[in-house]
Amino acid sequence: MKKLELAEIAALLPQKDRILIVIHKSPDGDAIGCGYGLCMALRSLGKQANVLCGDPIPPIYSYLTDLVPPTDMTPEYVVSVDLGDTKLLSGEAAAYKDRIDLCLDHHYSNSGFAAEGYVDGSAASCAEILKRLLDLMPVTITPDIANAVFTGVCTDTGCFRFSSVTAETHRIAAELIDLGADSAMICRLMFDCKSRARVELERMIYEGLTYYAGGQIAVVTITKQMLADSGATPFDTDGIAALARQIEGVRLGVTITEKDGGEFRFSVRSAGDIDASAICACFGGGGHRGAAGCSMEGTLEDVRQRMAEACAKALGVSL
Amino acid sequence: MKKLELAEIAALLPQKDRILIVIHKSPDGDAIGCGYGLCMALRSLGKQANVLCGDPIPPIYSYLTDLVPPTDMTPEYVVSVDLGDTKLLSGEAAAYKDRIDLCLDHHYSNSGFAAEGYVDGSAASCAEILKRLLDLMPVTITPDIANAVFTGVCTDTGCFRFSSVTAETHRIAAELIDLGADSAMICRLMFDCKSRARVELERMIYEGLTYYAGGQIAVVTITKQMLADSGATPFDTDGIAALARQIEGVRLGVTITEKDGGEFRFSVRSAGDIDASAICACFGGGGHRGAAGCSMEGTLEDVRQRMAEACAKALGVSL
Numbered sequence: 001m002k003k004l005e006l007a008e009i010a011a012l013l014p015q016k017d018r019i020l021i022v023i024h025k026s027p028d029g030d031a032i033g034c035g036y037g038l039c040m041a042l043r044s045l046g047k048q049a050n051v052l053c054g055d056p057i058p059p060i061y062s063y064l065t066d067l068v069p070p071t072d073m074t075p076e077y078v079v080s081v082d083l084g085d086t087k088l089l090s091g092e093a094a095a096y097k098d099r100i101d102l103c104l105d106h107h108y109s110n111s112g113f114a115a116e117g118y119v120d121g122s123a124a125s126c127a128e129i130l131k132r133l134l135d136l137m138p139v140t141i142t143p144d145i146a147n148a149v150f151t152g153v154c155t156d157t158g159c160f161r162f163s164s165v166t167a168e169t170h171r172i173a174a175e176l177i178d179l180g181a182d183s184a185m186i187c188r189l190m191f192d193c194k195s196r197a198r199v200e201l202e203r204m205i206y207e208g209l210t211y212y213a214g215g216q217i218a219v220v221t222i223t224k225q226m227l228a229d230s231g232a233t234p235f236d237t238d239g240i241a242a243l244a245r246q247i248e249g250v251r252l253g254v255t256i257t258e259k260d261g262g263e264f265r266f267s268v269r270s271a272g273d274i275d276a277s278a279i280c281a282c283f284g285g286g287g288h289r290g291a292a293g294c295s296m297e298g299t300l301e302d303v304r305q306r307m308a309e310a311c312a313k314a315l316g317v318s319l
Numbered sequence: 320m321k322k323l324e325l326a327e328i329a330a331l332l333p334q335k336d337r338i339l340i341v342i343h344k345s346p347d348g349d350a351i352g353c354g355y356g357l358c359m360a361l362r363s364l365g366k367q368a369n370v371l372c373g374d375p376i377p378p379i380y381s382y383l384t385d386l387v388p389p390t391d392m393t394p395e396y397v398v399s400v401d402l403g404d405t406k407l408l409s410g411e412a413a414a415y416k417d418r419i420d421l422c423l424d425h426h427y428s429n430s431g432f433a434a435e436g437y438v439d440g441s442a443a444s445c446a447e448i449l450k451r452l453l454d455l456m457p458v459t460i461t462p463d464i465a466n467a468v469f470t471g472v473c474t475d476t477g478c479f480r481f482s483s484v485t486a487e488t489h490r491i492a493a494e495l496i497d498l499g500a501d502s503a504m505i506c507r508l509m510f511d512c513k514s515r516a517r518v519e520l521e522r523m524i525y526e527g528l529t530y531y532a533g534g535q536i537a538v539v540t541i542t543k544q545m546l547a548d549s550g551a552t553p554f555d556t557d558g559i560a561a562l563a564r565q566i567e568g569v570r571l572g573v574t575i576t577e578k579d580g581g582e583f584r585f586s587v588r589s590a591g592d593i594d595a596s597a598i599c600a601c602f603g604g605g606g607h608r609g610a611a612g613c614s615m616e617g618t619l620e621d622v623r624q625r626m627a628e629a630c631a632k633a634l635g636v637s638l
Contacts, residue, residue, distance in 0.1 A: 160479045160492070161510055163503035167493040173479070174489035184482035191480055195567045196534065203525035206518055215515065248514045 001103065001112035006129070009102065009118060010136035013042065019049040020075035022100070024083050025090035026234070027053050029061075029155025029190060034081035034104070034126045036064040037148030041139045048073045054091025058235050060189055064148050077101050082126035082152075085111045104129055124164035127152025131172050143180025150181035151190070159191050198237075200230040205243065211250075212308045213317045218244040219254045219304060241291075245269040252276070252311045256304060259295075264303045267293050268311070279314050283307075320422065320431035325448070328421065328437060329455035332361065338368040339394035341419065343402050344409035345553065346372050348380075348474025348509060353400035353423070353445045355383040356467030360458045367392045373410025377554050379508055383467050396420050401445035401471070404430045423448055443483035446471025450491050462499025469500035470509070478510050517556075519549040524562065530569075531627045532636045537563040538573045538623060560610075564588040571595070571630045575623060578614075583622045586612050587630070598633050602626075 004012070013019075019042055023031040035051040042049040050070050057065050078100050083089070084107035086097035103110070103117030106126045110119045123129050127149045134141055134149070141149075153173055157165050160173070177183050194202075204226045210219045220243055230236075237257075245253030252274055255267040266283070268276040269291050276292040277285075283306075285294020296303040312319045323331070332338075338361055342350040354370040361368040369389050376384050397419050402408070403426035405416035422429070422436030425445045429438045442448050446468045453460055453468070460468075472492055476484050479492070496502050513521075523545045529538045539562055549555075556576075564572030571593055574586040585602070587595040588610050596604075596611040602625075604613020615622040631638045 154479075160473075161503070161506035165496075165502055167496040170489040170493035170496065174486040174493065177484075177486040177489065183484055184480070187480035192561075192565050193567055194565050196530075199525055199528065199566055203522055206522035206525070209518065211515075242511075246511050246513050247518055248512055 001114050002116045004102075004116050004118055006118055006133050007136055009104075010133055012102075013137065014045055014047075016077040017047050018073050018076035019047055020073075020078045020096065021049065021051045022078060022080050022083065022089060022093045022096050023051065023053045024088035025053070025055045025093075027055060027057060028082075030125045030127055030152040031082040032057060032061050032064060033148045033150070033152030033155070034130050036061075036068050037127070037130055037134075037145050037152070038079070038081060038104075039068050040142070040145050040148060041134055041137065043068070044139060044142070044145075045137075050075075052093045052096075054089060054093040060193070060235075061151070063185075063189070064144075064151065067144055079104065080114060081130065082106070084109055086113045104133065122166075124162065124166065124169045125152045125156035127156065128169060128172055131176070141176075141179045143182070146176045146179040146181035147186060150176045150183060151186055154183075154187060155190055159187060195232075195236050197231040197233070201226060201232045201236060201240075202243075204230060205240070209244070210304070212319050213312050213315060215247075215249045216251045216315055216317060217254065217308060217311045218247050218250040218252075219256065219308065220244045221256045221258075221300065221304070223258045223300070224260075241267040242269060245271070251315060252279075254307055254311065256300070256307070258300070262297050262299075263295055264297070264300065265293065265295050266303075266307055267291070268307075274314050279307075279310050282310050320433050321435045323421075323435050323437055325437055325452050326455055328423075329452055331421075332456065333364055333366075335396040336366050337392050337395035338366055339392075339397045339415065340368065340370045341397060341399050341402065341408060341412045341415050342370065342372045343407035344372070344374045344412075346374060346376060347401075349444045349446055349471040350401040351376060351380050351383060352467045352469070352471030352474070353449050355380075355387050356446070356449055356453075356464050356471070357398070357400060357423075358387050359461070359464045359467060360453055360456065362387070363458060363461070363464075364456075369394075371412045371415070373408060373412040379512070380470070382504075382508070383463075383470065386463055398423065399433060400449065401425070403428055405432045423452065441485075443481065443485065443488045444471045444475035446475065447488060447491055450495070460495075460498045462501070465495045465498040465500035466505060469495045469502060470505055473502075473506060474509055478506060514551075514555050516550040516552070520545060520551045520555060520559075521562075523549060524559070528563070529623070531638050532631050532634060534566075534568045535570045535634055535636065536573065536627060536630045537566050537569040537571075538575065538627065539563045540575045540577075540619065540623070542577045542619070543579075560586040561588060564590070570634060571598075573626055573630065575619070575626070577619070581616050581618075582614055583616070583619065584612065584614050585622075585626055586610070587626075593633050598626075598629050601629050 023035040079102045100114040103114035106123040108121030241255045253269040270276045272290045280292040280294040283294040342354040398421045419433040422433035425442040427440030560574045572588040589595045596606045599611040599613035602613040
């Protein structure tokens with residue numbers, strides 16, 4: 001992938017037309033915000049542009065998607081936003097995996113799949129990069145575009161909570177509010193709204209919460225039965241893996257999700273003092289120091305016990 | 320109360336010594352952040368200064384309180400921060416209610432109890448005002464002072480979520496991070512940590528959650544028995560009144576808390592489209608359009624039913 005400066009991209013994009021913007025499967029606020037924000041900006045320059053995602057966009061984002069109905073268009077130039085690897089393209093979007101012309105991304109691990117691109121792994125969201133790009137383009141950032149970019153900035157930082165947040169993140173948020181972004185509306189939709197199914201699932205999860213090692217390990221279990229009984233969809237389980245670690249005194253938070261065929265998927269979170277990826281590596285998995293995952297087969301009781309023992313060993317305590 | 324400009328206060332404070340800073344009972348992050356932030360700033364100018372709160376400061380704020388151990392001092396000048404009314408002073412702090420020399424506050428409803436003061440009801444937190452004041456004083460904002468001010472900025476805005484947040488709020492957050500505030504640490508402590516008692520109380524609350532009017536009204540009940548069984552302290556119930564309204568489709572969220580002697584306290588929240596204060600006024604209470612409260616006596620079933628009926632009437636629907 002040829003590395004471009006943002007100024008080069010700002011000069012190049014206005015020369016293109018029929019631009020397709022592809023985003024990753026299970027799209028989050030950053031992918032959606034960047035996709036629709038860039039699409040609106042390009043259309044404001046008189047370009048034809050569409051956003052393509054292989055998965056449905058959650059209805060909560062209708063304040064963006066409603067503004068950008070897809071048009072009938074044969075793509076001439078393909079841009080990916082917030083995409084670290086083409087393996088994350090699904091459905092119709094996957095057909096473009098070998099013909100991405102330009103990549104805008106903030107994943108250190110970006111696999112360099114595009115012809116040209118700009119990757120800044122230090123940016124807390126791809127939306128921060130998009131904001132810098134739009135500032136260099138002959139685009140008027142309307143309140144709608146500001147809403148799209150703000151959506152990416154706030155969702156990928158857990159509403160300005162994560163350690164990836166910098167002074168720059170807040171400066172960009174301030175500028176977007178000055179440009180008309182409705183921060184309160186977006187934050188309410190993204191962070192202050194739970195479905196009834198989610199509430200019911202949380203109740204079940206709290207009911208089945210298991211502590212080990214004097215409360216230093218907490219294990220949350222989500223069975224297929226719980227998902228069926230609560231009516232929770234995949235959208236409703238977003239962020240659940242963080243619940244166990246949030247409990248006071250818990251150093252390792254484990255979430256077990258039952259899959260088909262006797263398989264259980266594990267998500268392990270630590271405050272960073274314990275290496276979660278080393279624990280998951282014992283079971284053939286991996287990830288980051290603070291968040292890692294693996295899979296095991298067996299009965300729930302058995303796999304839970306094996307994970308609890310591995311966690312206790314990592315903490316140097318007994319169960 | 321004589322209104323002063325911040326520049327006048329910035330010139331006046333360095334002439335004072337033995338300064339006591341009083342904060343309200345059940346202190347929140349804004350009161351604590353402003354109290355300890357101002358105290359550190361005054362001490363850095365060679366002043367004697369203490370923070371006084373009639374209630375215990377929750378241990379979660381030890382990253383601030385540990386830095387400012389109280390000294391033996393006879394107060395000469397008394398400052399209140401984030402205090403809207405002297406009725407909110409408890410215990411030892413209440414002794415100073417008639418001798419507050421200077422007030423720094425952001426409550427529109429400030430009762431003007433001090434000799435002099437500065438009140439800006441448009442500021443999302445008192446900490447925003449304190450930041451502006453410190454910028455005018457010959458004070459170096461150290462990382463510790465920045466942490467204190469950031470604590471107020473983020474807690475009083477629900478981590479930048481509330482409608483009170485402005486571009487200025489984010490600009491101040493950016494400046495504080497530049498000055499060394501550890502935004503990730505503070506946000507994790509303030510927003511990403513639940514006690515085991517809180518988790519248990521939430522489980523009980525979800526179990527007893529009642530919907531009316533096809534899910535447009537949700538009622539949460541907290542009995543004395545639930546508080547006893549979960550081991551929840553008053554710190555653990557913070558923010559619970561917001562839970563019911565957060566559920567998708569809910570237009571009125573009601574929280575009923577059992578008090579002594581057959582009394583039940585009600586908190587009613589709306590998205591602002593329905594006037595919660597008008598509902599509470601039916602039962603002798605009041606508040607704001609989006610958040611109001613009242614009390615009733617009777618059996619739980621009875622008072623819950625009466626409130627549900629009043630809510631249904633306000634929505635123009637049947638139960």
